[in-house]
Amino acid sequence: MKKEVLGKFITIIACLCLFVAAFAVIFINNNYVQSIKKLVRSTTTANISELTVVKSQYLDEKIEYELKALQLLAFNIGERNGIFSCSELIREYQKLHGATNMWVLDINGNSWSSIESDVLSKEKDRLFTPALKGETAMSDVFMGLLGKRQVLFQTTIIHNGQIVGGVYEAYSLEQLQNTYGSSTYNNSGYSYVLDKNGTIMLAPVRFSYLQIYSNFRDVLKDGKNSNKAINDFMMALQNCSKGSAVFDFEGQSQFLSFTPLQAKKGWYFVTVIPLNMVEEDGVAIVDIAMRMSAVIILTMVLIVAAVLFSIYLRNRSRRKYNMYIRRIYGAIAQNIDTVICIVDVKESLVEYTFENSQEILGIPPQKFLQPVSEQDSEFLHELKQILQRRPAEKAVWELYLFNDVTGKNMWLEITALPVNLQGIDKYIFAVTDVTADRQNRELLNTAVAEAKQANAAKSNFLSSMSHDIRTPMNAIVGMTKLAQIHIDNKFKVNDCLQKIDVSGKHLLNLINDILDMSKIESGSMVLSSEAFSLPRLVNGDLDILQTQCRSKSQQLLLETKNIVHEELLGDTLRLNQIFLNLISNASKFTPENGKIIFAVEELPQRTPGYAAYRFSVSDNGIGIAAEFLPNIFTPFERENNRSVGNIEGTGLGLAITKNIVEAMGGRIWVESTEGKGSIFTVELELQLQVEREISTCGKALQGIRILFVGSLNDEAKKLVAYMTDFGMLVKTVASEAAAIQELYSNDQYKLVIITDEVYSVAGSARSIREVCPSLKLGVFSDGSNSLLLDDDIAGKTVDDIFCKPVFKGVLCQKLLQMLVISDNIVSDKVSTSILDSRRFLLAEDNALNREIIVELFAMFGAQVETAVDGKEAVAAFESRPTGYYDAIFMDIQMPLMDGYEAAQKIRCSQKLQAGTVPIVAMSGNVFAEDVQAAKQAGMNAHIGKPVDIDAICKVLHELLK
Numbered sequence: 001m002k003k004e005v006l007g008k009f010i011t012i013i014a015c016l017c018l019f020v021a022a023f024a025v026i027f028i029n030n031n032y033v034q035s036i037k038k039l040v041r042s043t044t045t046a047n048i049s050e051l052t053v054v055k056s057q058y059l060d061e062k063i064e065y066e067l068k069a070l071q072l073l074a075f076n077i078g079e080r081n082g083i084f085s086c087s088e089l090i091r092e093y094q095k096l097h098g099a100t101n102m103w104v105l106d107i108n109g110n111s112w113s114s115i116e117s118d119v120l121s122k123e124k125d126r127l128f129t130p131a132l133k134g135e136t137a138m139s140d141v142f143m144g145l146l147g148k149r150q151v152l153f154q155t156t157i158i159h160n161g162q163i164v165g166g167v168y169e170a171y172s173l174e175q176l177q178n179t180y181g182s183s184t185y186n187n188s189g190y191s192y193v194l195d196k197n198g199t200i201m202l203a204p205v206r207f208s209y210l211q212i213y214s215n216f217r218d219v220l221k222d223g224k225n226s227n228k229a230i231n232d233f234m235m236a237l238q239n240c241s242k243g244s245a246v247f248d249f250e251g252q253s254q255f256l257s258f259t260p261l262q263a264k265k266g267w268y269f270v271t272v273i274p275l276n277m278v279e280e281d282g283v284a285i286v287d288i289a290m291r292m293s294a295v296i297i298l299t300m301v302l303i304v305a306a307v308l309f310s311i312y313l314r315n316r317s318r319r320k321y322n323m324y325i326r327r328i329y330g331a332i333a334q335n336i337d338t339v340i341c342i343v344d345v346k347e348s349l350v351e352y353t354f355e356n357s358q359e360i361l362g363i364p365p366q367k368f369l370q371p372v373s374e375q376d377s378e379f380l381h382e383l384k385q386i387l388q389r390r391p392a393e394k395a396v397w398e399l400y401l402f403n404d405v406t407g408k409n410m411w412l413e414i415t416a417l418p419v420n421l422q423g424i425d426k427y428i429f430a431v432t433d434v435t436a437d438r439q440n441r442e443l444l445n446t447a448v449a450e451a452k453q454a455n456a457a458k459s460n461f462l463s464s465m466s467h468d469i470r471t472p473m474n475a476i477v478g479m480t481k482l483a484q485i486h487i488d489n490k491f492k493v494n495d496c497l498q499k500i501d502v503s504g505k506h507l508l509n510l511i512n513d514i515l516d517m518s519k520i521e522s523g524s525m526v527l528s529s530e531a532f533s534l535p536r537l538v539n540g541d542l543d544i545l546q547t548q549c550r551s552k553s554q555q556l557l558l559e560t561k562n563i564v565h566e567e568l569l570g571d572t573l574r575l576n577q578i579f580l581n582l583i584s585n586a587s588k589f590t591p592e593n594g595k596i597i598f599a600v601e602e603l604p605q606r607t608p609g610y611a612a613y614r615f616s617v618s619d620n621g622i623g624i625a626a627e628f629l630p631n632i633f634t635p636f637e638r639e640n641n642r643s644v645g646n647i648e649g650t651g652l653g654l655a656i657t658k659n660i661v662e663a664m665g666g667r668i669w670v671e672s673t674e675g676k677g678s679i680f681t682v683e684l685e686l687q688l689q690v691e692r693e694i695s696t697c698g699k700a701l702q703g704i705r706i707l708f709v710g711s712l713n714d715e716a717k718k719l720v721a722y723m724t725d726f727g728m729l730v731k732t733v734a735s736e737a738a739a740i741q742e743l744y745s746n747d748q749y750k751l752v753i754i755t756d757e758v759y760s761v762a763g764s765a766r767s768i769r770e771v772c773p774s775l776k777l778g779v780f781s782d783g784s785n786s787l788l789l790d791d792d793i794a795g796k797t798v799d800d801i802f803c804k805p806v807f808k809g810v811l812c813q814k815l816l817q818m819l820v821i822s823d824n825i826v827s828d829k830v831s832t833s834i835l836d837s838r839r840f841l842l843a844e845d846n847a848l849n850r851e852i853i854v855e856l857f858a859m860f861g862a863q864v865e866t867a868v869d870g871k872e873a874v875a876a877f878e879s880r881p882t883g884y885y886d887a888i889f890m891d892i893q894m895p896l897m898d899g900y901e902a903a904q905k906i907r908c909s910q911k912l913q914a915g916t917v918p919i920v921a922m923s924g925n926v927f928a929e930d931v932q933a934a935k936q937a938g939m940n941a942h943i944g945k946p947v948d949i950d951a952i953c954k955v956l957h958e959l960l961k
């Protein structure tokens with residue numbers, strides 16, 4: 001991180017340096033260019049001035065040479081007698097020097113000319129005079145023959161020390177110009193010869209300025225130069241100065257260098273060179289310098305760019321590497337339950353933390369990278385403290401910390417390992433959440449303890465079992481012996497048999513419970529789902545236990561609250577088991593005259609398609625000791641006190657109940673105070689049936705008149721409201737007298753219901769019955785007067801009892817039976833006449849069982865043929881004519897062929913009756929899955945062993961009707 005920032009900083013500084021360097025180069029370069037320009041210009045102008053001087057010297061030398069040669073000629077002429085006698089010599093001279101003409105003039109005015117036509121004219125006198133005055137000189141320009149511009153060299157001829165005349169040489173300007181050349185400075189410039197007034201003496205050969213300009217001032221004026229500059233230049237000429245100037249003419253800036261001629265006073269030699277030519281070299285040098293600068297800058301830029309690029313590449317590969325490492329860390333982090341922190345020892349800072357710290361510890365990894373701060377949570381602070389530890393070698397700690405971020409306690413295993421990575425000392429900390437391991441270990445320990453406890457409980461149970469089994473067995477063996485001894489004493493034998501019966505039933509219960517428990521514990525309990533009516537189920541359970549309660553003069557009441565759904569789906573066998581167990585316990589552990597309330601409440605719906613219920617069984621019995629409460633649902637546990645010890649039981653009922661409740665997805669709990677009573681509560685969700693149409697039930701009841709006698713308390717109001725819902729016409733009267741009066745005035749009433757709150761309900765019932773003997777009469781009762789009422793029902797005073805609390809479905813059913821279909825009601829009392837003159841086949845491997853059935857059936861006029869296994873049974877069925885057997889009773893566990901297979905074989909046989917002959921399973925396996933398996937094998941019904949003649953008759957009624 002730090003390195004990255006440093007890298008960026010260096011890059012920015014490098015860029016800044018580059019800019020500064022480039023700017024400096026440009027700035028220096030600019031100044032340098034300017035100074036080069038100046039230097040080159042001054043060097044060039046110095047060169048041109050020198051060139052001008054050199055060229056002017058050529059002209060000077062030429063003039064001096066011509067004058068000297070002419071002096072020599074004059075001397076030769078002066079040596080002769082007669083100055084006109086040397087014409088040959090002069091002509092030779094003319095030829096040699098290329099003069100256009102030669103003259104000789106004596107002081108008397110006589111003359112000789114080498115060209116006769118070119119006689120000395122008067123105007124030219126002024127030109128010829130200096131020689132006659134003893135001067136040797138060159139004249140100004142004059143027009144010679146054919147208008148040619150020329151100059152005149154002249155010198156004095158001296159004879160015997162006397163000036164006798166002069167000799168003259170006309171010389172063409174062109175020739176004179178040839179001495180210094182027509183052009184200069186690589187043909188880019190040219191030269192003028194001016195006099196000090198600016199008059200052009202010798203014009204450049206290549207221009208014809210002669211015709212246009214006679215004075216150089218005009219040239220300058222035409223070039224639009226300032227008067228001051230022109231005047232300064234003219235002044236310089238006047239002052240015989242040597243110098244240079246820049247003027248514009250001929251459409252460009254021209255550089256002028258001028259120097260006075262030595263051989264001709266007042267004449268100037270002027271060199272003109274276009275200024276751009278003067279600066280050409282400078283420009284070229286500047287150009288080269290610029291190029292060099294550009295190359296330097298470009299090189300610098302390239303170097304810096306290369307440096308930056310290499311830094312970038314290095315950074316990028318480092319970044320890529322870091323990214324790669326981070327990805328690896330990330331991948332590792334995703335797959336392990338350990339947070340890794342790498343700590344730099346020197347900086348004392350966490351430099352990397354695996355991403356999984358958020359998931360495992362609830363702390364984002366960045367938080368570890370920051371130094372310790374006040375804002376850190378306590379958990380993070382503790383962890384940071386641990387990360388400061390520097391053990392000399394690998395160390396492992398296990399800590400129990402409260403994680404205030406997640407609000408949970410955690411077991412952390414922290415390993416610290418000192419390492420040296422590329423010469424840098426680091427520590428790798430591995431933080432693993434071992435809470436689950438710890439918990440598992442603890443669970444395991446608890447499980448072991450529990451298993452030990454359960455084992456101990458089982459051993460206890462076994463010892464108590466042997467006691468519990470032995471007790472009824474003793475009774476059975478003892479009573480059998482007694483019966484044998486008193487075989488002739490009918491009364492004694494009967495008494496013994498009754499006791500054997502009771503003990504046998506107790507033994508059966510015990511065995512059933514053990515089987516049930518082992519079934520539940522092995523996890524093989526299967527719940528069935530069948531349609532049932534909740535009120536019927538509840539009332540049925542109450543009916544079953546009512547007798548037990550009455551025998552102890554206990555009140556068993558039902559309370560309902562918010563019941564909306566009555567038609568449900570569920571395993572009624574198991575539901576009954578729950579309620580019967582709880583209610584029978586309540587009755588068992590409640591002394592005489594106690595009160596037991598079974599309350600059913602429908603709770604707000606939690607799952608669509610299901611209704612939630614709370615069932616509670618409360619009693620005011622002996623209660624449960626606080627220390628026993630936690631073990632109450634543990635199998636084989638019974639409270640160890642005297643009052644319980646005397647009560648019959650196995651200690652399995654509640655364990656079975658709890659397991660069933662939990663298998664149904666519900667829960668069960670108990671509240672109890674010793675000596676005051678207990679409340680067992682079960683909460684269950686039960687699947688809803690598509691509600692049976694009560695309105696159809698109601699249709700049949702529509703318009704029927706009912707007279708209700710008594711006050712309208714809450715339950716009575718509910719009853720009246722339900723009946724009104726069914727379309728019945730209900731009239732309410734408060735007393736027996738009012739009821740009798742109403743019955744006299746209206747004979748349309750079909751039913752009178754009297755509440756048991758009416759004083760002397762039985763008396764009132766009898767009075768009403770006397771008035772209207774054909775009327776149906778019901779009592780609305782909570783069951784407390786039931787003994788009295790039962791008698792009345794038996795005495796036909798009262799037709800039926802409407803139990804409180806009222807369930808709509810049950811009420812509808814009851815009313816229908818009383819008022820609409822009462823004639824068709826089949827009595828619940830099962831008749832054994834169904835057995836009369838029947839023939840059955842019994843497959844049973846146990847000889848004793850075979851004998852019991854054969855004997856039992858024979859008592860009711862039925863004949864039973866037997867088979868000792870499935871195979872024999874199939875053979876018997878196939879060997880007999882069609883319709884020979886009315887039904888087949890099939891044991892399940894048999895040698896050679898079991899009952900299921902035998903049933904299947906019979907169903908598949910070729911006999912006409914194969915598909916229709918009723919087959920009834922008769923088995924000791926009585927669970928829901930056993931019933932189901934029997935049905936799947938093609939059997940029609942299932943009867944549990946030991947067989948009950950009533951159960952057999954009931955099944956046969958169904959199958960043979």
Ligand code: ADP
Binds near residue numbers: 623644677
């Ligand atoms: P069992 O009734 O066959 O002994 P349970 O499992 O049904 O077995 O009950 C276990 C024990 O819980 C009973 O022995 C008794 O000590 C206690 N118990 C159960 N129900 C009640 C109750 N309603 N009042 C007091 N004690 C109870």
